[in-house]
Amino acid sequence: MAQNINYRLGKSKSFRGLVIFFSILCTLPLFLILFYIIREGIIHINWNFLINLPKPVGETGGGIANALIGSLLIVFYAAVIAIPFGIMGGIYLSENKNSWLSYWCRLSVDVLQGTPSIVVGIVIYFWIVKPLGTFSALSGSIALAVMMLPIIVRSTEETLKLLPSTLKEAGLALGLPYHKVMLRIILPCGFSGVLSGIILAVARIAGETAPLLFTAFGNPYFTTDISKPMQSLPLLIFNYATSPYDEWHNLAWGAALILLLWILLLNIITKITTRRWKIQF
Amino acid sequence: MEVWKNIKIKRSFRQIRMEKIFRSSLVLIAISILVLVLAFMLTLIIQSMPSIKALGFGFLYGKTWDPVVNIYGTYPFLLGTLLTSFLALLISIPFSFSIAIFLGEYHPRGWFSEFLKNAIELIAAVPSVIYGFWGLFVLVPLVRSLEIKLGVTPYGIGIFTSSLILAIMIIPYAASLGREMIRMVPASLKEAAYSLGATRYEVIRMVVIPYAKSGLFAGVLLSLGRALGETMAVTMVIGNTSIIPKSIFDPGNTMASVIANEFTEAASTLYLSSLIELGLILFLVTVVINIIGKKVIKRFTTE
Amino acid sequence: MENTILRSIDFDAYFGDNHVVKKVNMDIPKNNVIAVMGPSGCGKTTFLRCINRMHELIEGAKTKGKMLLNEEDVYSMHPIFVRHKIGMVFQRPNPFPNLSIYDNVIAGYKLNGMKITRADRDAIVESSLQKAALWNEVKDSLHKKGTFLSGGQQQRLCIARAIAMEPEILLLDEPTSALDPISTSSIEELLHELKKNYTLIIVTHNMQQAGRVSDRTAFFYMGELIEYDVTKNMFTNPRDERTQNYITGRFS
Ligand SMILES: Nc1ncnc2c1ncn2[C@@H]1O[C@H](COP(=O)(O)OP(=O)(O)O)[C@@H](O)[C@H]1O
Numbered sequence: 001m002a003q004n005i006n007y008r009l010g011k012s013k014s015f016r017g018l019v020i021f022f023s024i025l026c027t028l029p030l031f032l033i034l035f036y037i038i039r040e041g042i043i044h045i046n047w048n049f050l051i052n053l054p055k056p057v058g059e060t061g062g063g064i065a066n067a068l069i070g071s072l073l074i075v076f077y078a079a080v081i082a083i084p085f086g087i088m089g090g091i092y093l094s095e096n097k098n099s100w101l102s103y104w105c106r107l108s109v110d111v112l113q114g115t116p117s118i119v120v121g122i123v124i125y126f127w128i129v130k131p132l133g134t135f136s137a138l139s140g141s142i143a144l145a146v147m148m149l150p151i152i153v154r155s156t157e158e159t160l161k162l163l164p165s166t167l168k169e170a171g172l173a174l175g176l177p178y179h180k181v182m183l184r185i186i187l188p189c190g191f192s193g194v195l196s197g198i199i200l201a202v203a204r205i206a207g208e209t210a211p212l213l214f215t216a217f218g219n220p221y222f223t224t225d226i227s228k229p230m231q232s233l234p235l236l237i238f239n240y241a242t243s244p245y246d247e248w249h250n251l252a253w254g255a256a257l258i259l260l261l262w263i264l265l266l267n268i269i270t271k272i273t274t275r276r277w278k279i280q281f
Numbered sequence: 282m283e284v285w286k287n288i289k290i291k292r293s294f295r296q297i298r299m300e301k302i303f304r305s306s307l308v309l310i311a312i313s314i315l316v317l318v319l320a321f322m323l324t325l326i327i328q329s330m331p332s333i334k335a336l337g338f339g340f341l342y343g344k345t346w347d348p349v350v351n352i353y354g355t356y357p358f359l360l361g362t363l364l365t366s367f368l369a370l371l372i373s374i375p376f377s378f379s380i381a382i383f384l385g386e387y388h389p390r391g392w393f394s395e396f397l398k399n400a401i402e403l404i405a406a407v408p409s410v411i412y413g414f415w416g417l418f419v420l421v422p423l424v425r426s427l428e429i430k431l432g433v434t435p436y437g438i439g440i441f442t443s444s445l446i447l448a449i450m451i452i453p454y455a456a457s458l459g460r461e462m463i464r465m466v467p468a469s470l471k472e473a474a475y476s477l478g479a480t481r482y483e484v485i486r487m488v489v490i491p492y493a494k495s496g497l498f499a500g501v502l503l504s505l506g507r508a509l510g511e512t513m514a515v516t517m518v519i520g521n522t523s524i525i526p527k528s529i530f531d532p533g534n535t536m537a538s539v540i541a542n543e544f545t546e547a548a549s550t551l552y553l554s555s556l557i558e559l560g561l562i563l564f565l566v567t568v569v570i571n572i573i574g575k576k577v578i579k580r581f582t583t584e
Numbered sequence: 585m586e587n588t589i590l591r592s593i594d595f596d597a598y599f600g601d602n603h604v605v606k607k608v609n610m611d612i613p614k615n616n617v618i619a620v621m622g623p624s625g626c627g628k629t630t631f632l633r634c635i636n637r638m639h640e641l642i643e644g645a646k647t648k649g650k651m652l653l654n655e656e657d658v659y660s661m662h663p664i665f666v667r668h669k670i671g672m673v674f675q676r677p678n679p680f681p682n683l684s685i686y687d688n689v690i691a692g693y694k695l696n697g698m699k700i701t702r703a704d705r706d707a708i709v710e711s712s713l714q715k716a717a718l719w720n721e722v723k724d725s726l727h728k729k730g731t732f733l734s735g736g737q738q739q740r741l742c743i744a745r746a747i748a749m750e751p752e753i754l755l756l757d758e759p760t761s762a763l764d765p766i767s768t769s770s771i772e773e774l775l776h777e778l779k780k781n782y783t784l785i786i787v788t789h790n791m792q793q794a795g796r797v798s799d800r801t802a803f804f805y806m807g808e809l810i811e812y813d814v815t816k817n818m819f820t821n822p823r824d825e826r827t828q829n830y831i832t833g834r835f836s
């Protein structure tokens with residue numbers, strides 16, 4: 001009997017050990033990745049790297065200015081497109097919990113959230129690129145906006161749902177019009193949640209490559225014209241990493257570190273917003 | 282204050298108009314999200330019509346994919362997708378469940394748990410192109426030397442390498458969901474088991490896991506959905522060949538990676554349309570998996 | 585009745601199929617304080633929310649009958665105008681947490697897009713806070729968030745916010761039930777002052793409070809208006825047995 005108990009306790013202990021072991025082991029690849037990207041990336045990053053264009057094969061040096069600006073522009077326009085739609089959609093869903101439309105809208109948002117990014121690229125190719133006859137940064141932004149939309153809708157909906165209904169009633173009872181109540185009272189009260197949803201959405205799509213393959217396409221030159229193909233950091237990393245040239249690999253390592261830092265920063269900002277700007281009731 | 286009465290009334294008429302516009306634009310946007318998704322599906326269906334008409338079901342079990350001679354059988358990619366995804370799932374499950382149990386049951390709080398939680402979030406945040414890049418330069422040589430030891434052709438790239446990368450990438454989904462589900466197990470249930478003299482392991486095994494079963498299952502489903510649709514990391518390390526892989530160490534292609542590689546090169550209508558049909562299949566499968574996963578979570582959390 | 589400001593005629597209210605206010609007929613005279621009382625769940629809040637059309641915001645809620653404000657049916661006016669004329673104070677204080685005290689008071693104007701000069705705004709804020717007996721306590725912290733105030737102060741802020749719009753009627757739904765006794769008595773004092781300019785309808789399940797503050801009292805029971813009379817008469821000489829039972833505390 002005593003032995004049996006010891007056996008059972010031992011089993012319990014070893015299970016715990018196993019769980020801890022696997023949990024710790026799982027962080028190992030993450031740190032390996034961070035380690036490599038930082039080690040390989042940091043030596044290539046300097047001022048010239050940030051402000052120069054990539055050099056042709058065979059020449060050393062060169063930078064990623066086109067991809068950096070391109071990424072910022074593409075993501076910026078994606079956010080500009082997705083934020084109003086996302087917030088309005090979120091307001092609609094938080095306000096209409098049981099309607100027929102909200103059921104189907106919610107399902108659509110789930111579908112969009114689960115759609116593989118490469119499929120988004122295909123569809124936007126047929127919607128924008130083919131009719132316009134050219135790859136363009138704009139089509140890339142639209143593809144990324146489609147990917148941001150469900151994240152913003154959902155975070156807005158969840159945030160606003162948690163606000164007490166007395167707040168809305170206070171506004172309406174004062175004779176305020178519905179849109180003012182929603183936009184000037186309810187939305188500001190949920191500001192931290194909505195904002196962190198937006199930043200999270202930006203962080204998610206900033207590193208997306210697949211939807212840009214057939215839309216923004218990439219461009220070795222510098223451009224700010226959103227009706228033209230445009231380079232972006234993820235595209236540059238993909239193209240240069242899979243190329244056979246060492247100089248290009250170096251550019252890709254540097255770009256990967258920059259991209260990683262950018263995304264890390266966005267994630268940290270998300271955390272701070274959620275904590276900081278919470279409105280007290 | 283009489284003045285205010287007049288201003289109030291004049292202003293209010295404008296606000297009433299704005300209110301109407303606002304309400305209808307809310308509805309309009311909700312409809313447009315619905316229409317967006319319908320149009321997504323419709324676009325995929327219409328654009329893959331040529332291939333559906335020309336190839337029928339043969340598309341799914343045809344063993345040869347050779348655009349040069351206009352033969353489009355996607356069996357190699359379906360196989361590649363299933364192999365990489367399920368292998369990845371198999372590798373990731375011990376890790377994600379361990380994390381879920383660790384954070385949900387053993388140590389919900391504490392600095393190490395905070396650290397682990399952040400690490401998991403970070404794994405989800407790293408872009409897939411960076412995983413692919415790292416895999417190509419770090420993991421591929423490692424796998425190659427492993428393959429030499431095993432005596433198989435040392436490609437380095439291939440199904441196995443892709444699965445490893447995918448496994449890392451999908452851990453966070455099952456882990457974070459599993460953690461939430463495990464934390465929802467009522468303390469009273471666990472206490473009842475403890476009072477009968479059960480050990481911690483037995484409580485986890487007999488009470489926690491059975492209770493959180495459907496939630497854990499949903500997490501695995503969502504991970505699978507991720508793995509099936511993941512493109513860049515896989516494209517970079519799978520080898521991109523349309524030959525049917527004979528072992529998990531062979532190079533191959535997944536549905537997503539073949540689209541990524543060949544879409545911009547597809548010149549003929551049938552070629553392009555076959556790729557889009559792949560996209561359609563991928564879309565439908567991931568959507569169904571995701572919706573089932575979400576339904577399971579909803580059922581579990583509202584019970 | 586002379587000087588009737590609000591008249592409800594055969595008024596019914598429903599939540600889905602649940603009939604919670606039944607055929608209520610009630611005339612409310614100007615510049616009076618009307619107490620509405622009755623056991624919990626008898627439809628007091630619902631009736632009050634029907635007066636300024638807040639009831640219809642709840643999904644599945646319906647109304648029937650007439651609610652005449654100065655002989656004009658509020659159900660044929662736009663809700664925004666109704667609510668400008670009939671202000672409301674809720675059971676729990678609910679100042680807008682994103683706005684300062686000042687902006688809370690002026691919110692009815694500002695968020696309605698009414699452009700008024702700074703001096704006018706200041707005047708409205710000051711006089712409303714004066715009327716709500718809050719001015720002296722907050723005049724030095726007008727630009728702090730309203731949520732930093734105590735519960736009683738928050739409730740007075742909500743009253744100031746409502747009366748800043750110069751309504752004709754002010755509805756108060758158990759305005760003191762979430763407050764401590766000291767805050768409660770300061771709000772009750774305030775009601776006496778407000779009576780000069782406004783008609784007040786106050787829901788309370790506290791009989792002493794009804795007796796202290798009101799000119800007339802309405803007694804609701806299971807959705808029906810059982811008795812409606814001058815407060816003094818009602819408390820000394822109730823006509824209905826159910827009123828009698830309630831007043832003597834035989835059910836609550
Ligand atoms: N939001 C609601 N949805 C459905 N029924 C409600 C709702 N609010 C109140 N009721 C019902 O209406 C009846 C009257 O409620 P209420 O007017 O709040 O009573 P009182 O304020 O007198 O306590 C109650 O029986 C209650 O169950």
Ligand SMILES: [Mg+2]
Binds near residue numbers: 628
């Ligand atoms: Mg009530």
